[in-house]
Amino acid sequence: MQEILNIAAYKFVAIDDGDTLREDLRARTQSLGLMGTILLAPEGINMFLAGAAASVHAFIDGLRSDARFADLETKESWSATQPFRRMLVKLKREIIRMDHPAIQPAAGRAPGVDAPTLKRWLDQGHDDAGKPVVMLDTRNAFEVDHGTFDGAIDWRIEKFTEFPAALRANRDAFAGKTVVSFCTGGIRCEKAAILMREEGVDDVLQLEGGILKYFEEIGGAHYTGDCFVFDGRRTLGPDLVATGNAASARAAEDPDIAIKQ
Structure with missing residues (x-):
């Protein structure tokens, strides 16, 4: 039970x-x-x-x-x-470390998209303006390996502090597209979306509540695999039930790792 x-x-x-x-x-x-x-x-x-x-x-x-x-x-x-x-x-110095002090989410958030709207866009293959939708996974590579949105961009970062450099190396690929940044629970993709707008990516949204809220409201549509979580459950399926698929044991042992969303 x-x-x-x-x-x-x-x-x-x-x-x-x-x-x-x-x-x-x-x-x-x-x-x-x-x-x-x-x-x-x-x-x-x-x-x-x-x-x-x-x-x-x-x-x-x-x-x-x-x-x-x-x-x-x-x-x-x-x-x-x-x-x-x-x-x-x-x-802590930051509740999610990016080492980019100019990013101040409390001063104003990047626009977001809720789970039902995102599913509708993915169903139809474009947003409401007819622009292609690109899903950008802002999580670490080992998390992505457990599951992600179908066709999502994954820059194979090992820690979130690598995200700014990866963005600058790849931002031109987003021209003419609507970018939806996502993560486990929303915190990393919120910071990422603000940085992307600062770096000149005009059409970027954050997935409100991240993968966990998407699972809660939609389930697994357009998502393959599980979602890694930073506690003893290790991974959750789209039904939000623990699957425990061969995840790194370090999450339950290191309190500085075990708090990412």
Whole structure:
């Protein structure tokens, strides 16, 4: 029976009380018996948490009582066992490292496309303006190897900090096309889309909520394989059930790896 609720969530928002907030969130998660990882940085919050449904919902409700996180959106999935071994709340320089300080998502997001609209575009082979749609996978190569959208561009990056250089080497290929950047839960493709617009790629959208939200709302249409997740489940199928297909064990062991979306 799938009794453990897993959530992934992030928000780019200014945080200037990281030390105080870390202690508050650490106490709240411990009192509710939750496990997972929360990263805090001046640019925002990023988290993967798991526990009893009532406890997870209580934590999120409490977090949303803070005006900064009132509109925090979550992606949900279920598992039979707890996929995390501990609870970590950490302060970082960035909630997802790109090493590109000019990118400030809290100052304004790149436009997005929701899962139903994307499926319709992929069904018909073009967007509503008749332009070809190009799917750009912003994840690391080992993640892509477990599954991705059919025909997606994959630059074989080993870490997200390599994305800016890969973009500059390949951006001319996007002329005349609508680019949809995507990742596991939305955080990397959000930063990527902002950088792409800054670098002169005019028609770029981020997939709202990433692959996990697409699975939640659409399923596996136009997607082949599983989605790697950074917890003990390893991989999820389009039904959001763990498949555990031969993934790298480092995700569950390294807290700095085990928090990417």
